Amino acid sequence: xxxxxxxxxxxxxxxxxxxxxxxxxxxxxxxxxxxxxxxxxxxxxxxxxxxxxxxxxxxxxxxxxxxxxxxxxxxxxxxxxxxxxxxxxx
Numbered sequence: 150x151x152x153x154x155x156x157x158x159x160x161x162x163x164x165x166x167x168x169x170x171x172x173x174x175x176x177x178x179x180x181x182x183x184x185x186x187x188x189x190x191x192x193x194x195x196x197x198x199x200x201x202x203x204x205x206x207x208x209x210x211x212x213x214x215x216x217x218x219x220x221x222x223x224x225x226x227x228x229x230x231x232x233x234x235x236x237x238x239x
Contacts, residue, residue, distance in 0.1 A: 154191050
């Protein structure tokens with residue numbers, strides 16, 4: 150079982166990497182992540198293998214049934230904007 154924030158984190162990482170974001174594409178993207186990257190994104194370690202498994206296409210399908218893809222995009226875009234008080238040196 151995957152935590153929702155881990156699946157959303159992988160989705161956001163794929164979005165920021167300009168990777169395709171269909172459910173099969175997200176599963177392929179997750180498989181390409183290293184163990185350390187999956188751990189940092191919140192994928193729990195499988196006690197049987199000691200590894201952080203990549204979520205499958207059906208896992209992403211179940212997530213998108215619970216969370217609207219159109220609700221994810223504005224949040225991802227908002228994180229790309231610099232904070233209003235950020236001063237970039239000349």
